[in-house]
Amino acid sequence: MHGIGHHWQVWTPVLDLLAERFDVIAVDLPGFGASPPLPPGLPYNAETLAYAVEAFWGRLGVSEPHVAGSSLGGYLALDMASRGVVLSATALSPAGFWSRSELFYGRSVLRLLRAGAMATAPELVGSAVGRAVTGRLLVSKPSRVSDRELVSAAGALRESVGFDDTLDSFLWLAPPAPPKVPITVAWGEHDRLLPRRQAVRAGRWAQQRVLLLKGCGHLPMSDDPELVARVITDGTRELSPAAK
Incomplete structure (x- = not known):
């Protein structure tokens, strides 16, 4: 599961590596990528987005999958783990463990990125x-x-x-209930959107050590896909060992 404003293709560097061991499903959250928006009147928040993903895998005949998510998707993975609807969850720099000032900073950066994407010609992005x-x-x-x-x-x-x-809903986003299944939380060493000091709070919530992804930023799937695939794979066995 991807983060806010992204699409399933952010996982592309990792998919083939995971497909060596698993049947892999990468999703666009409702209102993002190629997925249609939520029905009118249904609010965009972690609860509705998580239940939409669960309804989707239910239509595919999938039951209690292993899940992995980045940023907002990482929060959704932990929420699913807190409700025991998955076998395991891996969260990469999950949302929701920020201070008020860090939330203000993150929301501001995301709004600037969105404004830049809307105002910049495609050929200038690259x-x-x-x-x-x-x-x-x-x-x-x-x-x-x-x-x-x-x-x-x-x-x-x-x-x-x-x-x-969805960004407005972050104002009310709090860490989910304690997990009922094995989880892995990992943080990019050079995460500039959700700084790695938030990993300390995530570790207290999870009552376990958070893995530090060496040389990685907020989207470690691009920085080191082999490391990310290994962390996810190890997490399906129970809890991941330290990332090397």
């Missing part, structure tokens, strides 16, 4: 300036992200009809 501004906020190694991926991600952000309402 330019040196566009890569420096958007890439380094989200990944530690922007050179590993192709121009096509940057343009695609900017398009997903620009077209995210659920963005504003």
Whole structure:
């Protein structure tokens, strides 16, 4: 599960690695990517988005999957673990463990990225300036992200009809109830959107050590897909060992 304003393609670097061991399903959350918006009157928040994903896998005949998510998707994974509807959950830099000032900062950065995506011509997104501004906020190694991926991600952000309402819901987002199944929480060493000091709070909530993803930013799937695949795979066995 992806974060706010993104789409399932953010997981592309990891999918083939995971597919060596699992049947893998990457989703666009309602109102993001290619998924339709939520029905009128249904609010965009973690609860509705999580239940929408659960309804989707139910239609596929899937029961109690292992789940993994990044940022907002990481929060959804932990929420599912707190309700015991999954076998295990892996959360990469999950939302919801911020201080008030960190929430203000994160919301401001996300709004700036959204405004930039809406105002910038597609051909400029992959330019040196566009890569420096958007890439380094989200990944530690922007050179590993192709121009096509940057343009695609900017398009997903620009077209995210659920963005504003979901971002507003962050004001009321609190850590979920304690998990009922094994979880893994991992944080990018160089996360500039949700700084890694939030991992300390996540560790207290989970009552376990949070893994530090060396050399990775907010989207470690691009920075080190092999490491991310290993952390997720280890997490399905129970709790991951320290990431090397």
